[in-house]
Amino acid sequence: MVVQIDYHCNDEIIEWKWSSDSKLMTTPFFTSCYLVDGLLIDSGAPGGVNDLREFVNSLNPDNMIEKCFITHAHEDHAGGANLLSREFGIPIYAGEKAIELLKLGNSYPDYRQMAWGPKLLPVDATTTEELIFTKSKKYKFEFFPMNGHAPELIALIEREQQWAFVADAVQPKYKMIFGGHSDIQEDISLIYHSLGELYEFTEGMDNLLIFSAGNGVFHGRKTLLERRNEIKVLHLKIHEMLRELPTNILTEKLIVRKLLREIHGKESFIGQMTRGALSRKNLIRSLLKWAVKN
Template sequence: MIQVYEKKGVTCVKMDIVLGGKKVNTVYTLLVDGMLIDTGPKRMETELISFYDNHSFDFVILTHSHEDHTGTAPWIQENRKVPIYIHPKGIEICAQAYPYPKYRQLTWGKREGFKALPLGDTIQSRNQEWKVIYTPGHADDHISLFNEETGTLFSGDLFVARKTKVIMNSESIPVIMDSIRTLLSYDFESMFCCHAGYVENGKKMLKQKLDYLENLCGEVKNLHKEGLSIEEIKNKLFPKKYGIISVSEREWDSLYVVSSILTD
């Protein structure tokens, strides 16, 4: 359920989330130069405490406030007494106890509230300076981290997979695309994603995702010009009924991919 390995000077903590004997997701916590990036879900707290007890870090950076990234932050705050940073838009969310729907509480666990501090434009780890890049779309408080010296990028949840089939009702495909374009303006190769882990040829893969989304936008807009409704476009482009749609009571749906493109 937890695997720890090193890649390009980064300690990667891979966590497979298993429910009813079936793997439903994978999420990562990452450690580099005394900087812990994201804290995994509450559900994995016991396993992560073992990791924390055997590794040193000076502070925590949260790429965004979603519970699969902030779940053990309260434990860290209580037991490690290190500062925890997030984009200012995420501070109020972090202060709340499990501010998310029941199905997500069951999947990731119930994260208690904690006090996060606001991130600035840069953050200094033990030996390196990191640029904090605001990259909304997946979440309004989402950031990425870039080290110009090493060419290392931590992309949070901006990549996840090359092709996007379903999103949350709070997400925006056009905003995600703008954030990807922002990251592609930087000179990086090594990319670490909080769900895909280390992504080889990261810049190439992120560009492929942008190309896919640009083509998708064109398809959606052309079908809309032909008179198809949002629901009809969804059924044509995304005929598969993903399980997360019913489990989440449609907080996740392919429909939002289409509607966010058409409301841009």
């Protein structure tokens, strides 16, 4: 397994990163959880529980975890919650939508098991008010729903410090999304609108830091506008290309294939490996379903 620990904001934030060391993965594919004054944001993947245990046991009393907040119920974020609750007695918090999913646990396809471990164990979580405080009450986080990647996803915003912990709600690029036969169904239009809503919510935060899951820290609200603009340009391009196709004689499958060929040439390796669960075609389908306003 591959573990990295990064420090941010004068060591006020500890980022614990984990990746499988499977030989089938050519480079590490990280997920992150963040420790801020006793508040752990997310809990890593099921395959990383032994490494997470070592991390928790290594913490000095000042950094000891008081509570854990799960942003959403995907296995690479909730995978250590059962361990934290069962072995360390750490209370688990989540939004109302995530609580029911966390109770169920989850099994998932082989390609995700390769990356994140075999199974998401169930855990009991509780909800809290629209604010969550850290151990010393030094930091106060607001809840901010960000639909698109997962309906239950909640980002945590520390307004005074200008921090946003967004999990998977903000990506470096949007080249493919989950869909098809997957239990994860991403919607690019909802992602687009969530990015805009976060931009508005963080008005006045000129030094905003956006902490992502495994993709580093994005600097500035401009990141949100850049991602939105990239999506908008691709959205318009897809629909312009669609107008040039004889849609009356083409099936949806052929339309998607032609658009894929024009934009990317072919499906990605990940799209092939996941049998279309995470693919460029899913992104094209989602863009096609999203009507262009005149």
